[in-house]
Amino acid sequence: MEVEETRLPGIGLRHDLVTASGRRIGVVSQSTGARHVVLYDEVDPDAAAATVELTAEEADAVAELLGAPRITERLSRLREQVSGLATEGVPILPGSPYVGATLGDTALRTRTGASVVAVLRAGEAIASPRPDFRFQAGDRLIVVGTADGVARVRDLLRSP
Amino acid sequence: MSDAARLLVELGAVVLGLGVLGRFAGRVGLSPVPLYLLAGLAFGTGGLVPLDAPEEFIEAGADVGVVLLLLVLGLEYTAGELVTNLRRQAPVGVLDLLLNGLPGAAFALLLGWGPTAAVAMFGVTAISSSGIVSKVLTDLGRLGNRETPAVLGVLVLEDLAMAGYLPVLTALVAASGGASAAASIAVALGVLALVLVVALRHGHVLDRAIGTGSDEVLLLSVLGLALLVAGGAEAVHVSAAVGAFLLGIALSGELVERLRPLLGPLRDLFAAVFFVFAGLSIDPNDLPAVLLPALGLAAVGVLTKVATGWVAGRRAGVGPAGRLRAGAALVPRGEFSLIIAGLVGGAVVPEFGATVAAYVLVLAVFGPLAPRLADPLARRLAVRAAERTAQQRAAP
Numbered sequence: 001m002e003v004e005e006t007r008l009p010g011i012g013l014r015h016d017l018v019t020a021s022g023r024r025i026g027v028v029s030q031s032t033g034a035r036h037v038v039l040y041d042e043v044d045p046d047a048a049a050a051t052v053e054l055t056a057e058e059a060d061a062v063a064e065l066l067g068a069p070r071i072t073e074r075l076s077r078l079r080e081q082v083s084g085l086a087t088e089g090v091p092i093l094p095g096s097p098y099v100g101a102t103l104g105d106t107a108l109r110t111r112t113g114a115s116v117v118a119v120l121r122a123g124e125a126i127a128s129p130r131p132d133f134r135f136q137a138g139d140r141l142i143v144v145g146t147a148d149g150v151a152r153v154r155d156l157l158r159s160p
Numbered sequence: 161m162s163d164a165a166r167l168l169v170e171l172g173a174v175v176l177g178l179g180v181l182g183r184f185a186g187r188v189g190l191s192p193v194p195l196y197l198l199a200g201l202a203f204g205t206g207g208l209v210p211l212d213a214p215e216e217f218i219e220a221g222a223d224v225g226v227v228l229l230l231l232v233l234g235l236e237y238t239a240g241e242l243v244t245n246l247r248r249q250a251p252v253g254v255l256d257l258l259l260n261g262l263p264g265a266a267f268a269l270l271l272g273w274g275p276t277a278a279v280a281m282f283g284v285t286a287i288s289s290s291g292i293v294s295k296v297l298t299d300l301g302r303l304g305n306r307e308t309p310a311v312l313g314v315l316v317l318e319d320l321a322m323a324g325y326l327p328v329l330t331a332l333v334a335a336s337g338g339a340s341a342a343a344s345i346a347v348a349l350g351v352l353a354l355v356l357v358v359a360l361r362h363g364h365v366l367d368r369a370i371g372t373g374s375d376e377v378l379l380l381s382v383l384g385l386a387l388l389v390a391g392g393a394e395a396v397h398v399s400a401a402v403g404a405f406l407l408g409i410a411l412s413g414e415l416v417e418r419l420r421p422l423l424g425p426l427r428d429l430f431a432a433v434f435f436v437f438a439g440l441s442i443d444p445n446d447l448p449a450v451l452l453p454a455l456g457l458a459a460v461g462v463l464t465k466v467a468t469g470w471v472a473g474r475r476a477g478v479g480p481a482g483r484l485r486a487g488a489a490l491v492p493r494g495e496f497s498l499i500i501a502g503l504v505g506g507a508v509v510p511e512f513g514a515t516v517a518a519y520v521l522v523l524a525v526f527g528p529l530a531p532r533l534a535d536p537l538a539r540r541l542a543v544r545a546a547e548r549t550a551q552q553r554a555a556p
């Protein structure tokens with residue numbers, strides 16, 4: 001699969017790809033923040049058969065619907081592709097001192113060099129948690145870093 | 161009625177009338193530009209309802225309109241984007257200008273209008289209306305189409321070419337003798353190159369200098385700066401329009417995001433005033449005489465733009481249907497042709513202005529319809545292309 005990126009001078013960017021079933025779909029990102037989802041015509045693959053305009057908020061919602069469940073899958077593939085990179089799910093156990101703390105409070109990246117790229121909570125993945133993300137008991141943090149760094153995150157989160 | 165009262169009443173009637181026309185244009189899917197132009201024709205000398213009081217006021221508004229039109233256009237581009245486009249698309253740009261400009265120049269020479277008018281007509285017929293074209297593409301939901309980058313690329317190059325062309329024309333019109341014309345062109349192009357380099361290298365300094373403060377402060381400083389730069393450019397014969405365009409290019413980044421909603425409404429108002437003024441300055445009684453030649457020139461202009469779009473589309477690897485759509489999209493002419501007519505004014509032959517007005521009226525009305533008219537043919541081309549691919553695949 002290849003995603004093609006095209007500049008639209010004065011308007012923004014267009015990304016498009018051809019699906020395995022042979023249909024072309026694309027996204028036009030305007031510099032104003034508006035997004036258009038484009039379905040291309042079956043007979044004339046150069047022409048848009050349907051275009052749906054999304055506000056920034058709607059685009060985020062659609063992205064989350066399409067993207068979130070695939071994050072863990074993508075991570076496992078990443079682990080295979082890049083040698084020297086370790087990924088691990090580290091749980092926040094009930095009673096841990098980190099329950100209620102924010103990601104920023106833990107300063108994990110500064111202390112270990114490893115990054116929290118996602119948090120699994122109640123069967124859902126929260127991608128790219130921000131520094132003000134607050135942990136709950138039962139969260140599973142997806143940590144990416146060197147094997148050493150990931151091990152240190154595990155140790156830090158388990159010991160008070 | 162006192163003078164102030166008359167000015168306000170007449171101005172109010174004009175602006176309200178434009179609002180009504182704009183609404184009508186939106187309802188029937190026309191561009192409002194030709195309607196504004198017609199309104200100007202009706203209000204001008206020899207028109208249906210001649211106005212007297214606000215003409216000077218409207219003239220000043222029209223000058224501000226040109227500055228705002230080009231400033232906002234420049235904001236849409238970054239200097240880097242222009243350079244990349246120039247590198248990748250230069251052959252199409254040259255073809256576009258020659259194919260579309262030469263018929264205009266030949267037209268002026270055939271009618272014996274002289275060399276300055278020929279240079280002016282070259283620009284009038286060569287440059288599509290970026291405003292109308294991008295509006296039509298958006299309205300028809302074609303931003304995602306694969307030929308659209310090719311269309312936009314041609315528009316970008318035309319805008320860039322215009323920045324080199326207008327100073328030459330301004331200098332030609334201003335200068336009387338041959339030697340002084342060459343000198344003023346050299347000065348104009350020198351200033352242009354200087355500004356472009358400064359914009360490329362040091363644009364961010366400008367952003368930082370005026371990017372602080374409230375929206376109100378930002379609006380006032382950018383508008384003031386734009387008028388100053390435009391005035392300065394006009395004084396050295398680079399033309400106000402080009403000055404404003406270059407300032408728009410120099411401004412970039414976050415500042416553009418803030419400026420767009422601030423300047424947009426202002427641009428819409430003053431651009432409408434500009435189109436009205438373009439109509440005002442023409443006596444409608446001159447139109448019937450030039451209508452037939454203008455129609456002929458417009459017919460040629462449609463064909464040459466379709467050919468340009470076809471070539472641009474093929475270079476972009478688009479199928480035959482997309483190539484036709486690209487050509488049809490490029491047909492509208494508008495603000496630039498009128499800016500050129502305003503620059504030249506009565507400096508050449510008296511019928512120049514009326515001819516350009518008629519030409520723009522025809523192509524600003526027909527232009528937005530062209531993509532829709534071309535669609536059935538494009539569809540047939542697409543079906544045929546699809547069948548051919550299927551046959552090739554079926555053949556052993």
